[in-house]
Amino acid sequence: MNRFSYSRPGNVDTAVGELTRHEGAKFIAGGTNLLDLMKENVERPNHLIDINHLALKTIEDTEDGGLRLGALATNADTAYNDKVESRYPLLSQAILAGASAQLRNMATNGGNLFQRTRCYYFYDTGTPCNKREPGSGCGAFNGFNRIHAILGTSDENPETRCIATHPSDMAVALAALEAIIRVTGPNGERTVPIADFHRLPGNEPWLDTTIQPGELVTAIDLPAKGFPDYYAYIKLRDRQSYAFALVSVAVGLEIENNQITDARIALGGVAHKPWRKPEAEAMLVGKTVTEADFQSVAETILSGAKGYGHNTFKIELAKRAIVRALQRAAKTETES
């Protein structure tokens, strides 16, 4: 861990200003990801801007019937918030499927979005990694890639190759809910749909998001439609708790008179960002619950998926998880 200076601004503008002024500075919220990475010498900020004193902790209704989640509200406070539990139970479930109680008490909503991949090589400075050290190569590509991506990878050019996943559970639910991320930067405020927030590795695997240096996430807006009646979050992992998803699926359905009127399906653990495939979702709309072909939907979502050896099992696993999540959301799952 390198030496760093530290400041604790009291408002958003000062925070943004400080980050813009200090090259190599970073915001720190719960610290549950950043500190680990600093201890491993993966992140080496020379200045930390502690944003925990900004007034961004509230969870409140928006004018259009949605809900605004403060960037500094903790994952625990968000998951157990009455409004989230009743109107967005999918989000609540996804958050609670992540990490551990202790971590969720510290982790913030903003920090969760920015958490970095858990790729073993990314964490280990003794190995090559294009995300950590641009151009050094991708250790995972021919290595131990059990937890790696099967969709949207960048695997051709050895110097920009990256098959990492985004590890968040919360972001998968946010993708299904089509959340809007509110950002404040040196040029003022802007909003970014969650689908555009994270990016695929492409030729620049070192970039995780489309957020610019100096920008601060202030809130996450949930649109009014929360799928509280028909939803499911399934997370498959190597143990019952405290493990990242090998594959996770968030499903939200709207069903009227047994007919599906809207469908959202987002996958976690399979790509550099939460994965959605609109044409697959469209296959469900207009179908009755019994005639909908969940298997073909799953096949469509996974079309183009590619395994790298240790993670090839994820392709089949993801399909099965999608089918089950759809059944559970549509309430047609056989008793278990």
Add this chain to the structure above:
Amino acid sequence: MTKYIGKSMSRVDGVAKVTGKAKYAAEYSAPDLAYGYVVCSTIAKGKITRINTDEVLQIPGVIQLFTHENRPRLACFDLNYKDQDAPPGSPFRPLRDEKVVYNGQPIALVVAETFEIARYAASLVKVEYEQEDHDTALEHNLHRGRGPKSGVASLLKSPPPKPRGDFEKAFQAAPFKTTGQHIHSVEHHNPIEMFASTVVYEKNGKLTIYDKTQGAPNSQMYVAQVFNLPFKDVRVISPYVGGAFGSGLRPQYQLFLAVLAALELKRSVRVSLTRQQMFTFGHRPATVQNLSLGATADGTLDAIRHDAIAETSRFEDYFEIVVNWSGMLYPAENTKSTYDLVPLDVFTPLDMRAPGGVTGVPALEMEIDELAHKIGMDPIEFRLKNYTEKDMDQDLPFSSKELRECFRQGAERFGWSGRKPEPRSMRRGHTLIGWGMATGIWEASQGPARAEAVLTVNGKLRVTSATADIGTGTYTIMTQIAADTLGMPIEDVIFRLGDSDMPLAPIEGGSWTAATVGTAVKVACEDLGKKLFKMAQKMKNSPFADVKQDDITFADAHIRLKSDPSVAVSLLDIVGTNGGRAVSETSTSLPSMLEQRKYARAAHSAVFVEVEVDEDFGTVRVTRAVTAVAGGRILNPKTARSQIVGGMVWGISKALEEESVMDHQFGRFMNHNLSEYHVAVHADIRELDVIFVEENDTIVNPLGVKGLGEIGIVGMPAAVANAIFHATGKRVRSLPITLDKLL
């Protein structure tokens, strides 16, 4: 008289531990303490060509950078580096020369005024290498297998047994047979306390070392021999150990580095390892086993072949007892077994809870289950039909063996009779339910040890022995044994351990501490009792003047006449006659080899497990498990149960989750943190039940105990795997059984 032995008692050190009063190696301080941080290699094999020492030394607060280039001259014979658990070969010597022999090898130590500076400076150490090709994959090198070299350690670990009968012929003729290859991954011990040594450089130049170890005398010997110091100038103290599981049986490299720095700088130094560095020394070796079993038409197990190949380092031949268990469990007439090693560019493997046992027994017990299934026999019925009353290989009867009773009581508690024999026959929706069972076994041994018992002037009993308590409850049971032996109230008994100044005890491993140190404590207290009795006889108007030792007893801190307990002298009065001095006795206990040699001695267990497997996802949950243990006399059911439950939890972990994964491109373990090295978490553990089956054994040792540290884990992995087979019809022979193996 046993007022305390056999009673459930909370740990005497429990309060100190939960209140933070118990101090661990990295928590001791010293004036002017300097901090060391270890730099580890990032290649598996080659030479160091350059280290940017000058640059690092310029960082304010950095005191020194130790590397192979500036280390002092040290002992040059391998023998000096041999610790009590060293396998045959040439022990690893940190900073010996420019050679890198495994990935993660300690190659430099930064010493600085603060830990943070040391860690920062370590991140700026740049090492240039000349790399050579390495070989770390056991699976690709099976053809290189060869028998282990023998050495002192092989006296304790027997080689594979000689063949019996004619395996090939019997196997060929067998109407029922099974063959399978079993692959076990590397595991790292990962106790919650990381390795650390705080070396206090005393004013007179002597060293007081707080070390994480399973044997303070072992660390003392190592330091004295390597650094050519008189034993009396090196004192090693280790009162509390935050888990070790075998990793503390050998001195780890932080001890070497901290001592080196302290001696060179003439200053106190602490070196503690990081979690990542906990993956840079000994580990449970990867092992590949091939088993073939054959049975006759009536279900008689007739032929067993068990071959194992394990990895070791290029410099030491670490080996385990993997293929020797079937002769203790099954009376097959025709057997054959081999055990080979493949040297690779890795660090030497190291004993880890039930070394060899939890590798060999689960493989055997999975094949036994498979064979029973093929024959169409209930797994317990098959085991009862093929029950052995003697150790077939040594041709010796057991000193005691209540395994039948384990089967009976375990099955009853579990409700085994309700099992439908067909695989996949018990399900609920997508959930497949499976019931499996397996046998466990672990040898009961005893070693020599010394202990001192002191009756203080205020009438307290203080007993010491240089053993360790790695969380197993040693403090507690020794206190119980001492209290009962001298008839003292337990509050007046203090047991201390973990100091090389104390009477010598061997390293704490192999489940032998209760037997070994327990016997020494008993003998020391008995000897002290004799001395006190003699003193009592000499007291003025002694009621015991004409009484024989046999006619008295120790109770309530008094010596009492057996025939009339009201005739008594208090121990406090006796010590009062000693001119204001305490009364002490130091004794040695030796196992009675002559008697013990006539018997095979082992603890047994029967394990029953229920799993739920999601048919589509392959996710497994162990919903309940019962272990019935025949482990001799149970000194303290509460601490004993903890040992067994801990073993069961680890067994579940080993069966389903635990694995250190090496990337052979780099020869480096990649999941080196507790987020990615999976061990069972609370949510994985449901109902665990332990039964202690009564077992009287007058041969194993004077206490009749067999040790419980390892028996809890041995049977578990196979029971889980067998339950998974029953649930799914899939026989997975490579551990851990992660969900992808069941898709």
